[in-house]
Amino acid sequence: MTHTGIEAFLAIARCKSITKAAEVLCICQSSISIRLQNLEKELGEELFVRQKGHREITLTPMGEEFYPLALQYEKLTEQINTLCTVHRKRLSVSALNSIGAYLLPVSCEKFMQKYPEVELNIQDFEVEAACKSILQGQTDIAFNTESANSDKIVTTPVFCEPMQFICSLDSGYGQVVVLEELSVKKEVFVDWFVGFSEWHGKCFGGDAFPQIRVNIMSQLKLFAEKKNNWAIVPRSVAKGLCEGSRLRICETDFELPKRQINCLYAKDRKQNVYASSFMDCLNEVLSDLEASEK
Known part of the structure; x- marks a missing residue:
């Protein structure tokens, strides 16, 4: 009997769905199904009632008996981890x-x-x-x-930190950047937080699609240093990127969000x-x- 098997059982019991439980555990549905099958095989009985057409799955009598024991195991594991x-x-x-x-x-x-x-x-x-x-x-x-x-x-x-505008030292933007002079095709885009894409769509238009999208800071620096490319980044990132690089920070005539x-x-x-x-x-x-x- 493995920790991952009991973890899968508890997640399914709480979510009442294998799909939702897989999302909670950050694993694919087939993986959590295999963990459950291995646990049921070891116990010799099914733990959940599987009925087609039902959105939620329920515990079998064996599952009802096993559930409090699994909770005790989870609690004990947490206490051991805390002690360590x-x-x-x-x-x-x-x-x-x-x-x-x-x-x-x-x-x-x-x-x-x-x-x-x-x-x-x-x-x-x-x-x-x-x-x-x-x-x-x-x-x-x-x-x-x-x-x-x-x-x-x-x-x-x-x-909470403000967002800032950065571009390369040899870009043609003034110290105060005007919204109308910006081309989204020159933007190096990072989806910094929930709601940032929504703000971006309102500011630049919902049909404005940046040519470059990145998630890693080293990639952001590489592309942002290209002439006339630009990016909107958190203040801490702007400061870090501009130190010893070919990048500079500019003010804008439009309001930027905060992260x-x-x-x-x-x-x-x-x-x-x-x-x-x-x-x-x-x-x-x-x-x-x-x-x-x-």
Whole structure:
């Protein structure tokens, strides 16, 4: 009997759907079905009633008996993971690529200077994978633009930063960029947060499609440095990209949105003692960034 099998069983029981459970666990439907089949084979009985035409699946009598035992197993596993985390000098932090590339390195450096004995593990996760890792006790805190997809995870706003316009040093844009002079065909587009594409459509037109779309910061820098290419990026990314590169920051005659960053962590698990210390280091970096803009 495996941890993944029990995890799959509980997810299906809670979602009452194999498809939805697969989405919660960030795996394909065939994988969760195989996990369930292997568990049922080991137990010698089916755990769910499968009826064609029914949108929700229900527990069999065996499933009803097994469910509280699976909950006990889940709780015990969480307690063991918490015990290991508390006594081991380790902190696991997850962040989006854009946060991890420019904000976290300085925060991590400050943290390691203060706590050289702590093993710091940095992960690059989207929100679904981050939530799964938090629930499994493998990630202590995660930074994301989205909220948690589980009521077992707390979502707390950490900071909000303005977006800025960047372009290459040899581009023909003035220090104040006028909306009408911009061609979306020259834009290097990143879908920074939920709602950014909607703002973009209202600002530049719903039929305006950028020629280049990227997700990785190194790719953004490569294309943004091309003459007359441009991008709209969060302030921390703009500052990081422009240092020692052929890029510059310009003001705009149109209003740019802001990006909110949230901190995600487990609701019922005792928080890693070093998590708050890491947050202090991050806040120092944010304060320095704010001061540099004045």
